[in-house]
Amino acid sequence: MFVVGLTGGIGSGKTLVGESFSQLGVEVINADIAARKVVEKGSPALVQIAHHFGKECLQEDGCLDRAFLREQIFNNAEERRWLESILHPRIREWIQLALSHATGPYAILETPLLLETNQHQLTDHILVVDVPESLQVARASERDNNNQKQIRAIIKAQIPRQERLSRADDILDNSGTIDQLTAQVAKLHRKYLALAKHKTEPKNPDQ
DSSP states (O other), rough: EEEEEEEOOTSSHHHHHHHHHTTOOOOOHHHHHHHHTTSSOOHHHHHHHHHHHHHGGOTTSSSSSSSHHHHHHHHHHHHHHHHHHOOOHHEEEEEEEEHOOOOOOOEEEOOOOTTSSGGGGHHHHHHEOOOHHHHHHHHHHHHOOOOOOHHHHHHHSSOOOOHHHTOEEHHHHEESOOOHHHHHHHHHHHHHHHHHHHHHOOTTTTT
């Protein structure tokens, strides 16, 4: 299976790009879904988190209180690293299982932490969705109902934009219209079909 890693900063439009590929029949594995699955009510990870942070990190129904947890780790690097040590291996395992069951010529792994974690090792090709930071802030503020200061703090905590771009095999500029995005996805889809075919073709031992 040829796997394309899809990533980008907050507010860049990763989800919209992933949906566009999905509409073309490509299976999209979403790491955000994996992150929710591994901390479902009663899961071993959630038990560990509750033991570490206390029952205050649980809602009345026993599910994770994500807002409380974000407050605990956002400005505390040590706590964030502890949480990542619990979650990242489980998320990777979930992703690997999902990819092993994927069908079609190729699959998309949509993940905000593709380059910040070792998830990029699960991919053959990296596609970065990119927009100017000002547009990131405007879109994320409108979507998440957060103030711009919070959005800029999140951007600062993510991998720098230029480093992300330098590690991309393809860059999709999402600063234009939906039609422009769709056209870029269609072009990339044709490219990835060809790359997937090349990967799966049997090699000639005489070559």
